[in-house]
Amino acid sequence: MTSAELPRLRSATGRWILLATILGSSVAMLDATVVNIALPRIGSDLHTDVAGLQWTLNGYTLTLASFILLGGSLGDKLGRRKVFVWGTIGFAIASVLCGAAVNIEMLVLARVLQGVAGAMLTPGSLALISSSIDARDQGSAIGLWSGFGGVAGAIGPFLGGWLIELAGWRSIFFINVPLAVIVVLVALRHVPESHDPNASARLDIPGAFVVAVALGALTFGLIDEMPLLVLAGVLLLAVFVVIERRSDHPLVPPALFRSRVFTAANLVTLAVYAALGGVFFLLILELQLVAGYSPLRSGVATIPVTLLMLVLSAPAGRWAQVHGPRIPMALGPVLAAAGLVLLLRISADTNYFTDVLPGIVVFGLGLSALVAPLTGAVLGAVPSSEAGIASGVNNAVARTAQLLAVAALPGLAGISGSLTDPVEFDRGFGVAMWICVGLLLAGALLAAVLLRPPRHVPDMDNVDCLPQCAAASGPALAPAKTLRPGEEPGE
Template sequence: MATVALRSPAGKWIMVSTILASAMAFIDATALNVVLPSLQKSLNASGADLFWILNAYLLMLASLILIGGAMGDKLGRKKVFMMGILIFICGSAACGLAGNVLLLVVFRILQGIGGALMIPGSLSLISSSINAKERGKAIGTWSAFTTVVTMGGPILGGALADAGLWRYIFFINVPIGIAALLMLTWKVKEIKDEDNTKGLDFPGAITIALGLALITFGFLRIPTVGLYHIQAYGSLAAGVLFLIVFIIIEIKSNNPMMPLKLFASSTFSGANLLTFFLYAGLGAGMLFLSLNLVQVQGYSQLQSGLTFLPFTVLMITVARYAGSLADKLGPRLFLIGGPAIAGAGLLILSFIKQTNGPSDYWTTFFPGVLVLGLGMSFTVAPLTAAVMGAVSDHFSGTASGINNAMTRISGVFANAIFGALAVLFFSGALQHEIKTISINPKDKQEIIQQASNLGNAKPPTSITGTNKQIIEKAYHTSFIKAYANIMRISAALGFFGALMALIFIRNSTVIKDNKP
């Protein structure tokens, strides 16, 4: 299979088109976190609705991304990549036009289907097109640019939300996607494995989709019906059963969507475990940080987005060099230190109480965001290079799909589990805060029921005057306590990711497999 130089015209077009397309998906995720308060008000959405809006996309992405990678390897990486981009921009336009929560959730599912075909195609095209000596640098460049754009998402989202234009978070994908499609059509050659004659693993795709959907549904129902309701424990048990069936199918299948032999590489296994834990912590941490800034700390949505600017600057200045250094020194040291530093950043952020708003940013949120950004800057490019370097070119699409699936699956679980935990933490803290207030039992019950709305909780209309102010303060205090617990669990996941690197990742494996 012919490869091209990174600096050649063909190499540059591959990089630009893959970065543009990937940026659509990543910017959509981070920008959406910031506009959630505006979206919640505009569509009259509950806290549970918000998690479904997030998870509808992540769920389809996690469920189908493995088969998206396999389809690229078999049918043509460019063809499947372009198909994914087209579906994604159609779904994005529909999301922007959605008039209620149900329609938005349905169209987010369509976005997820497009993303599942699109996201693995970007890294697969790079790995199979750029020559082996420059592959680490190419992946580092892709990681740096896509992460910068991703972290620019909150700034863009905040500006649009403050202007009452949150729907443009979805509409902006349309011109970006069209530009990527034009570049791919005219400037990038098709690449596929001519000797790949195996079919696609539809039983595997169906079982993992059902398993993840049921587990997500079960966790999302816990705050409403309790753990011991059939909707909660029944869904969780059925979901676990489907995941077990998925593993059995993959063991017996002649053409598995997740070839288990890839996990014989300790580096590949360790990198994917690291990805799961780190991105679960990062996703939950950034979501609750965004909600805290806007709903409790008094930041505008643009100011909330700007708090992530140090993260973006670090990704611009550090991430690409980390990828190049990982090529020379191996990724192990970066993948131990990076997640540990990121975990420390999340831990620092967990200790922040009520502040005086943006004027206190430099002494409150800035240090934690800086440390978190530094940790992720050391991690992103070496992690991607380790995953792609641990397998042969033949499995590049599948390996990219597996690693991206780990990121999305961790996001699904983090949103579902942390969403349920946040409501439970919030309710427990709220009950403690209001137990001494003289109000009738009916009003107290209404106050507690508002816990499902988290930082957007509002006192019942029957409560006025001093009691209303006390309840509003109790809501803020309770959210901050819930936020602190969530951030500490997120930090622990970052530390656990570093432990996975320490145990499993070896430099020699990647260096050996990367030799042309």
């Protein structure tokens, strides 16, 4: 189908395409949002300790971070609709296995499979909009995709908490199945197939394999406190760099990092999203185990972060577009760090409005100031022809940071063993939050020192960004289609 034949957004086909992409991305995002809320119930029901809960999150994040760039390349080569549908079906099957898990080992294995499917599903969502909707309507389509994604992000904690209390933690996985069925039926019937005619004939399988093994070794080593495995993971990451430098079809083109701004933005991402990974893993546990909140109440407690980002991220992005990203990217992490200091007031007799809400609001203001300017910095640091792969690399960096933080923070903070001692957990939570404060301040310092005006000013109306799910899933700079040389985003 040529560009002249692509459906308009207001056509029936255009609406069906938008429905498939919104539901597909929402399935993955809702899952990422609500699993955190279910962790205490999972720990109790499956008789697991903190390490088991770490793997419940990291089993998914590990394979997602390792293969998300490969998933985008597969879509370009084999067909974006085909890979999107395969990913959705795989996600549904893995979700059933998660819900049917009889022990923590089965749940973690199912989460690993879910991450592989997510790596096929996630890049395809925006790629289908970019390749299947008339160029004149792509800005509006991306805006609607982002807006409805924001609604999903806002209702996710409420819906997840309600489902957990009504039907148990397994229901948050089973709910993915009917949504996935709708996505597959709509995609097969109404979404046209598309390929990237300039996609490489070969895939960087060695690079994907080595980075997956490296991140796996790091995750095992950090959770189980095995220094030799950590060292092996670091060495394998060095091998991955060598592979990428020598490959003629790398997953991560080394040339991207010749840009000092791109490198700086990714260093900020690494520090900030490591902090976010630790916060959203431990905060929900703190609210339920120490403050005595129910799953529903703990989910609702964090909704102000999402609402603030929905309202303020776009203005922050527009401000950074005019004045540059340096100030908001330095100020945002500082505000978020101040919010974490306020959250240290949580205790067994916590009052939400005086002890939780102020910290949540300040933390949310910090994220609102940071995320959209970070997106602009990443895309503004590279030529427009490299915008797709640049956003994908930044997404992978964010997810890797969260993966390693969830693996390392509990051990560093002294949170280990069972979840039956609220006093011990509260003490460890305090240590972990101070570590996260340090990470946020490090990100702010990196932004202040290293960031300079970008090479070109990105069009923030066409940025492939979903800031409202940043807290749960990274900056969501979803790698859309790989742009051809000279092609602008949205063409």
